[in-house]
Structure formats: structure tokens, C-alpha cells
Amino acid sequence: MHKKIIITIDGWSSCGKSTLAKQLAKELNYVYIDSGAMYRAITLYFLRNHVDWTKHKAVDEALKEITLDFRYNEHSNQSEMYLNDENVEYVIRDLVVAEKVSDVAAVREVRQFAVAQQQKMGEKKGIVMDGRDIGTVVFPKAALKIFMTADNAIRVERRFKELFEKNPNVTIEEVKNNLEMRDYIDSHREVSPLRQADDAIVLDNTNLTMKQQLEIALRWAKEKIG
Numbered sequence: 698m699h700k701k702i703i704i705t706i707d708g709w710s711s712c713g714k715s716t717l718a719k720q721l722a723k724e725l726n727y728v729y730i731d732s733g734a735m736y737r738a739i740t741l742y743f744l745r746n747h748v749d750w751t752k753h754k755a756v757d758e759a760l761k762e763i764t765l766d767f768r769y770n771e772h773s774n775q776s777e778m779y780l781n782d783e784n785v786e787y788v789i790r791d792l793v794v795a796e797k798v799s800d801v802a803a804v805r806e807v808r809q810f811a812v813a814q815q816q817k818m819g820e821k822k823g824i825v826m827d828g829r830d831i832g833t834v835v836f837p838k839a840a841l842k843i844f845m846t847a848d849n850a851i852r853v854e855r856r857f858k859e860l861f862e863k864n865p866n867v868t869i870e871e872v873k874n875n876l877e878m879r880d881y882i883d884s885h886r887e888v889s890p891l892r893q894a895d896d897a898i899v900l901d902n903t904n905l906t907m908k909q910q911l912e913i914a915l916r917w918a919k920e921k922i923g
């Protein structure tokens with residue numbers, strides 16, 4: 698019996714973390730957890746309910762009303778984000794949410810709320826979790842930590858294609874501005890900013906196909922799993 702480990706994948710917005718994390722989890726028969734979806738779902742709740750996230754009390758009250766869980770969808774073969782029993786997997790990908798999520802994710806109480814749940818999900822190991830602070834704060838002892846990066850232009854192009862399919866009104870400028878803004882806020886916030894863990898391995902996928910990046914990550918994983 699192979700030992701089960703925790704694999705963390707952190708990095709900049711839109712450099713393919715979730716694609717790799719999902720494929721890696723599938724190959725290893727592990728559970729994939731999209732930590733960004735949790736921050737997005739919280740942001741959606743705050744926007745819908747006009748919660749002022751600059752006020753501690755308002756945030757604390759609102760968090761009490763929020764239940765997040767991932768449920769497996771047999772048709773799409775992936776786990777999807779539920780906010781208070783509602784499937785929000787698709788709405789949380791909107792640019793409306795993306796425009797505010799970094800501000801919401803910088804709020805200390807929001808992070809404590811999300812991180813506690815993420816750590817619980819990792820208790821049994823056998824998970825691949827992607828995000829910004831997974832290798833540094835959520836699972837500092839994870840056996841394999843990957844830090845992903847890719848050229849800016851490539852990242853903008855990839856995210857644009859993805860969003861354009863859903864909304865043909867979106868412009869490349871909007872996408873570029875949003876990525877730059879999120880990267881800036883995510884890496885400059887006071888509470889657990891995005892940074893590479895000292896023991897993380899860098900995976901730059903600018904010139905890699907999805908298949909190649911999976912092969913590299915699988916090799917790293919197998920070295921750790923034994």
C-alpha cells in the first residue's frame with residue numbers, strides 16, 4: 698500500500714493550477730480541492746447580501762450564515778462548490794466575482810474561516826489542493842509543494858479564451874487588468890500573501906503542453922509517494 702500524501706499547488710492567477718491539480722488527483726486517485734472556489738463563493742455571498750467586508754462585525758455575522766461544501770457531480774466528473782446548498786460552481790467564475798475576490802480573500806476573518814475548513818479536508822491526506830497559501834500556511838508540512846508560473850501574456854490569453862466562451866462581451870484588456878490586479882493584491886496582502894514556500898518546486902508551464910506538465914508533476918509525486 699502506497700502512503701498517501703498532501704500535494705499543494707500554489708501560484709499566480711490563471712497559470713493552470715486547477716487543470717494540473719485535477720489531472721494529478723485523477724491519476725493518483727486523490728481528492729482535488731479548489732481552495733479559490735471557497736473564496737469565490739464567500740465573495741458571491743458578500744456581493745449578493747451587500748456585506749461590507751471592510752467591517753469586522755459585518756464579516757463575522759455574515760460568515761456565520763455561510764456553509765460551504767464540495768459535492769461530487771457524476772456527470773461532470775468533478776466536485777462542485779455549494780454555497781448554502783446551492784450549486785455555485787459556474788457563477789463564481791464570473792468576472793463580477795473575480796473583480797472583488799482578492800479584496801475579500803485579504804480579510805483576516807475570511808481566511809481563518811476558509812483555512813480551518815481546508816485543513817480539515819486534508820486530515821485524511823490523499824489530496825491535491827490548489828491556491829495561493831496552501832504550501833505556506835494551510836499545509837506547511839505537505840510532502841510535495843509545487844509553485845506554478847507562466848508568462849503573463851500566455852496567462853492572459855488562456856483566461857481570455859476561457860471567459861470569452863461564456864461571455865463574448867469580455868475584452869482582453871479587462872482580463873489583463875483583472876489578472877494584474879489580483880496578482881498584486883494576492884502577493885501584497887498582510888495575511889498569508891501569495892509566495893513560494895522555501896521547499897516548493899517551481900513549474901513554469903509557459904512552453905509546456907498539459908500532457909508534459911502532468912508527466913513532470915506525476916514524476917515528482919511518485920518520488921514522494923514511493
Ligand code: DC
Pocket residue numbers: 710711732733734736737798799802803827828829830831879883
Ligand atoms: O484560484 P482562483 O483564481 O479561483 O482564486 C480566486 C482568488 O481567491 C484569488 O485571486 C485569490 C484568492 N485565493 C486566496 O487568497 N488563497 C487561496 N488559497 C486561493 C485563492
